[in-house]
Each structure stands twice: as structure tokens, then as C-alpha cells.
Amino acid sequence: MAHGDHQIDDDDFMNPPQRNRATGQRKEGDEKKKRIRNRASQERLTVLTDKFTNDQKGAAAEMGMQALMDVRCMNLVNPVCDWLGEIYHPASREFVIPGRGRLPLNEKSVFCTLGVPRGHIKVPYELNNEKEEVLFPCLFPSLESMPNTSALADSLQAMTTHGDVFKMKLLMHLISAVFAPTTSLRPSNKCFPILADLKNVKNMNWCKFLADFLHNAFSSKMYQKGCRLHLMLMYVDCLDLSTVDFTRIGGPPPTHKFAVSAWTINAVKAVLAADRVTDAKYGKL
């Protein structure tokens, strides 16, 4: 670990993940615990942005989301995200890497990773029937109920305009696939109040929203929710890279303002391969 942390050994984070909230069961003795299923992925976003017109990217920039229009890392490395969830300390809001140090989960760390707006308005991610009833027909005129997240992405891909409908669908996709994914196949209807206030999206505190969403999820041991892109990039971006061999992938990530603009999946993999202790544990660097 290179910077941004105080070196305190602290190994008292050993809380095995509690699963199966729905059934209350937890199989004993399954040493090879199954991977946590999640619905987060920025892959579709990178495919979409690749085809966006300049006007459409401009519309995203008007909402302060320009950094997300060029995500270089297309995939996730899920084991490291699972691991970070398990070593998270809700009380101090820090990731405690055994024997290495701590990484905070806060607005600043999210800003450094993703470069999303850090305004003064709270992100209104909440249910609101009136706003939903007004906006839903605008977004999905032929549908009765919320489409799957992938179907929303399909409709986004088919769009050639860059007006409010485009902005709303893009925001909804960002929220449900990258910023605040849940285990659901569909976007949450808590998105609507955000979409209803497009002008203020760039003035909302997305950094706090993402950090709080992850914090709340991990506090209730929901390790599959939240922004995995931030988790992964925040971690690799904080490590000491001096011993990592980047020659096979054309050199280390360039200096950058936001991690999301610099890291490629191959760079992430090279670092994590060097950092891995066992299959499911990291923290060597």
C-alpha cells in the first residue's frame, strides 16, 4: 500500500459472511464457498459509450458524467470485490487489509476513482409514485412494467437523440448497472425522483451516494450490492505498483485524475495477480 492510509495492524475483522438471509440457512463446512452473485457490470456501459454520438456524450457531460463515457476497464475481477466486502469495517467505514493498512470508503475516494459529481444536493434515490407515473410512460411508452436492465440498455443503444429521454435512460442505466446495482434484474423505481430533476444531476452528491450505498450494503452483509467498479479500481489504484511487471501489457496505467480513465482490465489483472495471497485473499502489495 503506497499512500492514503495509516499503517495499523488490525486483524479483528474476522466475521464470516452471513448468507441466505431469505432462508436463514448457512451451509456449514463448504470451504469453497460459492461466488457471490451480483448484477453489477460496466461492460454494457462501455459497449454503449463506444457507439454514442458526440452529442450524446455531451448530454452525459451536462450531467457531470463525462468520466463514465470513457471507462477503459471493461470487466470486473469479482474475487477482489468479494474480498473487499468481507474486510470492510462498518464502524470506521474503512477496508482493513490485514497487516497492511486501511483504505477509507468515503466521498473523496469515490471521487478519485470515478470522478462523478460531488455537489451539494442529496441524490434523491427513493420511491415516489407521482414522479414515477409521470415519467414511466415517457421512457417506456409501450411497456406495463419496468424492463430488465439489459432491455433498458438495448433501448438506450437504439437511441439517436440526446435529449431528456436519453439522459433519463442513461442515468437509469448508470444507477442500476454501475452506481448502485442490487441483485434485481430490473432497475429500481427509486431512480425516478432523480430523473425528474435532470437539471440538478450535476449538483447532486453522487460520491456520497455511492459511498453510502456501499456502506449500507456491507453493513448489512450484502456483499453483492453497490459499485464494484469503484471497489476494484479504488483498491488497485492505492497499491504500491513499483514491483508490478507491466511490460506484457504495454506499461503501467498513465498518470490520471480519475482511476476510471486510466486502468484497463489487463492492468488491473496484472496488479491483482501480484497482489493475490490465495484464491480469495489479496493484500500482498
Add this chain to the structure above:
DNA sequence: CAGCCAGTCTGCATCTATGC
């Protein structure tokens, strides 16, 4: 308290990319 509903969890499945 009963019913509703959004969200969670599991098993099973398909497709693709990557590495051995």
C-alpha cells in the same frame, strides 16, 4: 393482522472470452 410488493436468494441455463 393480512395482503401486497420490492428486494433477496438459489438452482439451472446460455453465451463469450480467456487461459491451460
Add this chain to the structure above:
DNA sequence: GCATAGATGCAGACTGGCTG
């Protein structure tokens, strides 16, 4: 070619919070 992992899908069971 085969195994593995990531992304995505569907059906069905369940839970916790809200509301009448």
C-alpha cells in the same frame, strides 16, 4: 478442446416493510 469466469436470463421461494 476443455475448464473457468463473467455477464445475463428465468422460475420460484422467501422476507421485511408498509398499508389497509
